[in-house]
Amino acid sequence: MPDPLKQAPTAPLAPGGIAARARAAAAPPYLAGLNPEQREAVEALDGPVLVLAGAGTGKTRVLTTRIAHILSLGRARPAEILAVTFTNKAAREMKRRIGEMVGETVEGMPWLGTFHAIGVKILRRHAELVGLKTNFTILDTDDQIRLMKQLLEAENIDEKRWPARVLAGIIDGWKNRGLLPDQVKRGEAAAFADGRGIKLYAAYQARLKTLNAVDFGDLLLENIRLFREHAEVLRQYQQRFRFILVDEYQDTNVAQYLWLRLLGQSSSSPPPTEVGPARLRSLDEVAEPSLERGSAGGRSARVSGPGGGDSASTYAASPLPPASVSPHPGLPSAVRPSPSRGGWLQAVPS
Ligand SMILES: Nc1ncnc2c1ncn2[C@@H]1O[C@H](COP(=O)(O)OP(=O)(O)OP(=O)(O)O)[C@@H](O)[C@H]1O
Ligand SMILES: [Mg+2]
Numbered sequence: 001m002p003d004p005l006k007q008a009p010t011a012p013l014a015p016g017g018i019a020a021r022a023r024a025a026a027a028p029p030y031l032a033g034l035n036p037e038q039r040e041a042v043e044a045l046d047g048p049v050l051v052l053a054g055a056g057t058g059k060t061r062v063l064t065t066r067i068a069h070i071l072s073l074g075r076a077r078p079a080e081i082l083a084v085t086f087t088n089k090a091a092r093e094m095k096r097r098i099g100e101m102v103g104e105t106v107e108g109m110p111w112l113g114t115f116h117a118i119g120v121k122i123l124r125r126h127a128e129l130v131g132l133k134t135n136f137t138i139l140d141t142d143d144q145i146r147l148m149k150q151l152l153e154a155e156n157i158d159e160k161r162w163p164a165r166v167l168a169g170i171i172d173g174w175k176n177r178g179l180l181p182d183q184v185k186r187g188e189a190a191a192f193a194d195g196r197g198i199k200l201y202a203a204y205q206a207r208l209k210t211l212n213a214v215d216f217g218d219l220l221l222e223n224i225r226l227f228r229e230h231a232e233v234l235r236q237y238q239q240r241f242r243f244i245l246v247d248e249y250q251d252t253n254v255a256q257y258l259w260l261r262l263l264g265q266s267s268s269s270p271p272p273t274e275v276g277p278a279r280l281r282s283l284d285e286v287a288e289p290s291l292e293r294g295s296a297g298g299r300s301a302r303v304s305g306p307g308g309g310d311s312a313s314t315y316a317a318s319p320l321p322p323a324s325v326s327p328h329p330g331l332p333s334a335v336r337p338s339p340s341r342g343g344w345l346q347a348v349p350s
Helices: 018-026 034-042 057-072 088-108 114-124 140-154 165-177 197-210 216-229 232-239 255-264
Strands: 049-052 082-085 112-114 242-247 299-302 313-317 324-327 347-349
Touching: 018 242, 034 057, 034 114, 049 088, 057 082, 057 088, 057 242, 082 088, 082 347, 088 112, 112 114, 114 165, 114 255, 140 165, 140 197, 165 216, 165 255, 216 255, 242 255, 242 299
Parallel strands: 049 299, 082 112, 082 242
Antiparallel strands: 049 313, 242 313, 324 347
């Protein structure tokens, strides 16, 4: 199988060549400071793109420039781009950088933010469809623990032996894997309070609904449920988001990945119920190396920026097609992530 990372860029820029100089002269100013690989990733607007490069080599710069490029070409309006970051600080920084490139247009980018911020926004709009009111509250960790203590007490479970904090961690883990109470395998719950973990999880979810509250894990979990149970709502967002871009894609957990995959499916593709935890149980599982699942059609760009460096760090920028997840078969071992980083993902057409 050819190694996509080793393929020549479609439009190699020969330094100093006449063609290169002509292209540089014609290029909008925001493209001028990019190296050829960065520029290729910015300009490849059709189909999924994964940018894989070391720390500090200019991946986020590619992402922000790509957004500027999409806006300046008129390929999408600001409200039609979903751009996800892991921190609010990163989202602010990204907005600032795009603003510098394209001016005030960026003010209207309502869907550039963290998974949580965007998750809350979608959930408030459709709260009643998942049993909440629009003004639902978001519990912090202390509230969450307090609530779990009450539930343990109600079940006559000794909190000293089975601490609420441990239960909170277990439930959070299930939520991060996109699992509702009825989707958790019995065996998995055996470890807590003699197998009562699932019952406690279900009771906790019911209590949250009564309180008109969610915890952080629910923000995406309830989004996923909303999208799965209300195809028309999902379709509305699929049609809205013409481009989906994700910084630090390698750090997405299963719930974040499922959420992205639902949104990235084309609205004419099979209903989202086909995409479920049965097929995608955990990130470890889907990230198992497999040579059969390659990068059929997806594009990869290796960005060598000013910093160099060989630690792996990835993100994907796309419109995401109905995607499967696969480690890149052609990835040289030097840039394989360490297991502690949780594997890495590539969006490829299924
Ligand atoms: N082609 C380039 N020429 C000059 N400077 C660049 C270029 N590309 C990126 N930079 C600068 O290098 C620094 C790191 O870029 P950026 O934050 O995009 O890297 P990154 O790969 O996303 O880093 P991280 O691994 O920390 O997420 C920034 O100051 C950025 O402006
Ligand atoms: Mg970055």
